[in-house]
Amino acid sequence: MAGVDIRNLRKQFGDLCAVDGVNLSIREGEFLVLLGPSGCGKTTLLRMIAGLERPTGGEIHIAGERVDGDVPPRARGIAMVFQSYALYPHRTVFQNIAFPLEASRLPRTQIAEKVQRAADMFGISRYLDRYPRQLSGGERQRVALCRALVRDPKVFLLDEPLANLDAKLRNTARDELKRFQRQIRTTTVLVTHDQVEAMGLGDRIAIMDRGKVRQVGTPEEVYEDPVDTFVATFVGQPPMNLLDLGDPALPPRTLLGFRPEHFLPRSVFQPDEDVRAFRFSVRRVEYLGSDRYVYGSISDGAATDTTVIAKLPATIALAIPEGEQQEFAVPRRALRYFDAATGSSRKI
Amino acid sequence: MTRAALRRLTRRAALYAAALGFIGFAGFPFYWMLVTAFKQNRDLYVGASDLSHVPWIFNDPPTLEHVKLLFGQTDFPHWVLNTLFVVAAVVIITVAVAVPAGYSLARLAGRWGERLGMGIFFTYLIPPTLLFVPFARLVSLLGLQNSLASLVLIYPTMTIPFCTWLVMGFLRSVPWEIEEQAMIDGYSRLAVIVKVAPRLIVPGILTVIVFTFTLVMQEFVYALTFISSVDKMTVSLGVPIALVRGDVYHWGALMAAALFTSIPLAIVYNVFIDRFIQGFTMGAVKG
Numbered sequence: 114m115a116g117v118d119i120r121n122l123r124k125q126f127g128d129l130c131a132v133d134g135v136n137l138s139i140r141e142g143e144f145l146v147l148l149g150p151s152g153c154g155k156t157t158l159l160r161m162i163a164g165l166e167r168p169t170g171g172e173i174h175i176a177g178e179r180v181d182g183d184v185p186p187r188a189r190g191i192a193m194v195f196q197s198y199a200l201y202p203h204r205t206v207f208q209n210i211a212f213p214l215e216a217s218r219l220p221r222t223q224i225a226e227k228v229q230r231a232a233d234m235f236g237i238s239r240y241l242d243r244y245p246r247q248l249s250g251g252e253r254q255r256v257a258l259c260r261a262l263v264r265d266p267k268v269f270l271l272d273e274p275l276a277n278l279d280a281k282l283r284n285t286a287r288d289e290l291k292r293f294q295r296q297i298r299t300t301t302v303l304v305t306h307d308q309v310e311a312m313g314l315g316d317r318i319a320i321m322d323r324g325k326v327r328q329v330g331t332p333e334e335v336y337e338d339p340v341d342t343f344v345a346t347f348v349g350q351p352p353m354n355l356l357d358l359g360d361p362a363l364p365p366r367t368l369l370g371f372r373p374e375h376f377l378p379r380s381v382f383q384p385d386e387d388v389r390a391f392r393f394s395v396r397r398v399e400y401l402g403s404d405r406y407v408y409g410s411i412s413d414g415a416a417t418d419t420t421v422i423a424k425l426p427a428t429i430a431l432a433i434p435e436g437e438q439q440e441f442a443v444p445r446r447a448l449r450y451f452d453a454a455t456g457s458s459r460k461i
Numbered sequence: 462m463t464r465a466a467l468r469r470l471t472r473r474a475a476l477y478a479a480a481l482g483f484i485g486f487a488g489f490p491f492y493w494m495l496v497t498a499f500k501q502n503r504d505l506y507v508g509a510s511d512l513s514h515v516p517w518i519f520n521d522p523p524t525l526e527h528v529k530l531l532f533g534q535t536d537f538p539h540w541v542l543n544t545l546f547v548v549a550a551v552v553i554i555t556v557a558v559a560v561p562a563g564y565s566l567a568r569l570a571g572r573w574g575e576r577l578g579m580g581i582f583f584t585y586l587i588p589p590t591l592l593f594v595p596f597a598r599l600v601s602l603l604g605l606q607n608s609l610a611s612l613v614l615i616y617p618t619m620t621i622p623f624c625t626w627l628v629m630g631f632l633r634s635v636p637w638e639i640e641e642q643a644m645i646d647g648y649s650r651l652a653v654i655v656k657v658a659p660r661l662i663v664p665g666i667l668t669v670i671v672f673t674f675t676l677v678m679q680e681f682v683y684a685l686t687f688i689s690s691v692d693k694m695t696v697s698l699g700v701p702i703a704l705v706r707g708d709v710y711h712w713g714a715l716m717a718a719a720l721f722t723s724i725p726l727a728i729v730y731n732v733f734i735d736r737f738i739q740g741f742t743m744g745a746v747k748g
């Protein structure tokens with residue numbers, strides 16, 4: 114069982130609680146993504162799993178073995194890729210990949226063979242004689258992944274491995290990473306603050322905010338059923354609309370939430386469909402090719418000034434004149450409710 | 462010719478003029494040493510009374526008399542050997558102590574490392590004039606008076622604090638992550654220090670060497686305090702002692718000595734200058 118179990122883990126830097134009581138159970142073979150805004154403690158959590166940072170409190174178990182305390186990084190059976198890739202600048206690509214193998218005192222011929230096989234897998238055999246400074250960002254990233262993999266670790270820890278790549282390369286690299294993880298089935302923890310990356314890669318996503326894990330779930334669960342307003346607005350682009358309409362049918366101080374892509378002109382829905390209709394004052398329309406974003410506010414009931422965004426796919430060709438009121442609607446099954454005071458979700 | 466081309470040309474010319482100015486500034490002392498070292502005494506001193514005399518050219522044919530004086534009637538070759546010996550010993554001691562100390566303070570001592578490093582640096586600021594009396598007692602207690610060993614003992618008290626601090630500052634600019642990566646890749650901390658860290662701090666070590674070299678080459682006060690016999694002197698002490706007799710300056714021989722010591726130094730510096738500056742700016746200036 115090569116999972117990772119984290120129990121009530123804490124890390125304090127002075128008065129700052131970078132990781133604040135995290136409980137997380139990562140299953141064997143799983144691809145778990147840690148997602149959260151900058152500075153929420155993702156890297157710190159990862160570094161504690163790796164053994165580079167000593168926890169202030171709590172427990173870490175890797176493959177059933179307790180490792181917080183004095184187990185050094187090299188004895189934890191992990192491999193890590195830093196955001197900077199941390200390639201050894203004075204070693205060639207071959208020597209970089211061979212370095213972890215030299216530590217395990219493998220015979221030379223076996224090392225060469227393993228390096229060659231791993232390099233073939235990542236398509237970097239051509240660069241084996243080059244130095245890291247002679248490689249592009251994408252190539253460096255592959256060398257770093259290759260070096261991490263060559264040791265057959267129990268757990269992969271990846272800290273924003275795609276952040277330094279340009280947008281186009283990032284898409285292919287994401288696809289490669291996912292395919293590669295499916296193939297070798299090693300437990301993987303990846304840190305990112307890019308939600309598209311998280312949704313695309315993770316079997317499950319753990320969403321962190323200010324040192325705490327807010328929600329753990331599959332991409333669908335996290336997107337469809339956010340446990341609180343933080344998750345609701347952090348995941349999804351544009352973010353979920355949240356409104357306090359003072360609706361008498363709802364308990365007091367309840368926020369109504371719905372995704373922009375569910376907020377469409379009434380005429381798009383069947384007349385008998387169970388929808389909730391709104392009067393929507395359109396302020397501005399943004400044309401983005403595949404979508405249109407419509408900005409405005411709700412003007413019925415206890416009208417609010419809160420900006421509401423609708424995301425209309427290009428397949429809806431209706432004209433939306435700016436500055437006019439329109440009948441918009443949200444299917445009832447797409448409505449979510451949150452407690453206005455605590456932010457946590459409410460079932461109604 | 463177009464205006465743009467003309468402008469480019471003037472800019473070029475200005476650049477070269479500036480560069481020439483700097484070359485003159487840097488090269489003139491060498492030229493002056495060279496001319497003075499090979500001038501006949503009459504040619505050297507007549508300018509004081511005869512204002513029409515041109516001082517920066519050979520008016521009389523060059524002569525080797527000053528060089529002969531330097532090598533024949535003083536212990537100059539001895540002093541060079543002594544200096545080389547002291548420099549080598551002090552460089553080895555300084556590197557052996559300051560590099561591990563700076564590394565440990567920067568990487569292993571946590572928050573206290575920084576403060577301790579500052580404290581160590583401050584000891585460098587205590588002037589030799591305050592220290593040479595207690596040092597003299599120490600040296601005579603150890604029975605090292607009038608020996609090169611006394612200098613080898615005392616000079617590291619100046620070089621080690623500064624170089625420790627230099628290495629710390631340099632390491633702050635070398636990302637920790639490469640060493641952490643090695644720990645994850647299966648190496649113990651000790652193995653990391655032996656196998657990975659040295660390559661990363663080569664520019665820092667070179668800076669330490671150059672700094673130590675410079676300091677030892679020019680040191681005068683301690684050498685004067687501890688060394689009394691002529692054959693045990695270093696260049697920086699022997700040359701002024703032997704060639705300034707009362708108020709008689711043997712300018713030609715003095716300049717010959719300066720020339721013969723500074724030219725090899727200039728060559729060494731030029732070979733290492735890039736790395737030297739890298740070490741300094743990465744560590745001391747930015748840090």
Ligand SMILES: Nc1ncnc2c1ncn2[C@@H]1O[C@H](COP(=O)(O)OP(=O)(O)OP(=O)(O)O)[C@@H](O)[C@H]1O
Binds near residue numbers: 149151
């Ligand atoms: N060594 C340290 N000393 C003091 N504070 C630290 C240290 N390392 C991290 N922190 C603080 O802990 C908090 C969490 O940092 P961390 O690097 O884990 O964030 P992150 O989620 O990885 O952010 P990013 O997405 O920007 O990488 C930050 O506020 C950071 O300033």
Ligand SMILES: [Mg+2]
Binds near residue numbers: 155156
């Ligand atoms: Mg981070």
